[in-house]
Amino acid sequence: MARKPREDVEGAIQHVYARGNNRMPIFGDDRDRRTFLSLLAGVIRRTRWICFAYCLMENHVHLLVETPEANLGRGMQLLTSAYARTFNDRHERSGHVFQGRYGANRVTTDEQLLMTLAYIANNPVEAGLCDDPGQWRWSSHGATCRADPPPWLGLERLQALLPIDLWEMTPSGRDNFAPKGV
Numbered sequence: 001m002a003r004k005p006r007e008d009v010e011g012a013i014q015h016v017y018a019r020g021n022n023r024m025p026i027f028g029d030d031r032d033r034r035t036f037l038s039l040l041a042g043v044i045r046r047t048r049w050i051c052f053a054y055c056l057m058e059n060h061v062h063l064l065v066e067t068p069e070a071n072l073g074r075g076m077q078l079l080t081s082a083y084a085r086t087f088n089d090r091h092e093r094s095g096h097v098f099q100g101r102y103g104a105n106r107v108t109t110d111e112q113l114l115m116t117l118a119y120i121a122n123n124p125v126e127a128g129l130c131d132d133p134g135q136w137r138w139s140s141h142g143a144t145c146r147a148d149p150p151p152w153l154g155l156e157r158l159q160a161l162l163p164i165d166l167w168e169m170t171p172s173g174r175d176n177f178a179p180k181g182v
Contacts, residue, residue: 008070009106013052015116016072018080018102020059026097027058032087033138036061039082041152047075050154053120056138057127062120064107066157076102110162117141 020026027033033056040063044051049071053064065072084097107113121133121141130136134145143149 006073006101006104008072009067010070011066011068012070012072013064013066013107013113014072014104015107015120016063016065016076016102016104018061018076019099021096021099023059023099025058026061026083026087027056028087028091032090035086035090036083037150039079039086041150043075043079044152046078047071049075050157051140051152052154052158053117053140054153055120055123055136055140057123057129062123064116064120066154072104113162 018026027036036056037054040051040054043049044065048068050066050068051063052066053062055062065075067075080098080102087097088094105116107116121139124130124136124139125133133139133141136142140149140153143153144155149155
C-alpha cells in the first residue's frame, strides 16, 4: 500500500527529525557532524529555508525550519541522501543510514515555537551528554551561547517572530530550559 503524501506547506514552520536506521549512530565523529552541517547549509541556500534551530545527536537530528516555498520534502531528500552517500563512502559501508522517512510536526503558535526550541536545546541534556544545553557543541543553542552561530542560522527572523530577546535565553534548570521571563 502506498504511503500518504506529505503535506508540503509554503511558509510553514516545522520541527523536522530524522533517526538512524535501527537507531544506529548517524555520526561517527566530529568530521561527520561538520559534513552534515555543511550539507545543511547548502540545502538552506538552495531551498531558501530559514533554519531556527538544529541539534545533532548520536543517532538522530532535529531541525526547526521555516519553508518560504513548499519544499520541505525536496530539501530533506537532498540533505539525507547526500549525507547518507557521504557517510557510507567515508566509512566504507552500504545500506540505509536513516530509518525510513523523516518526521515533521508543524508549529503553529508562539507557545509551540518556544516549546520546540526548548525541546531541541534540551535534547543533549536529556540524553545525559551535557549538564547545560549551552555546552552542546553540535546544536544551534550551543553555538548561540558561544556567540558563534553559523551565518545561515535565522536568528533575526526568529527574533521577529517571538517577543523575546534570544540572546537572553538561559537554562532555568536541567529539565526546564526557557527564555528569561517566560
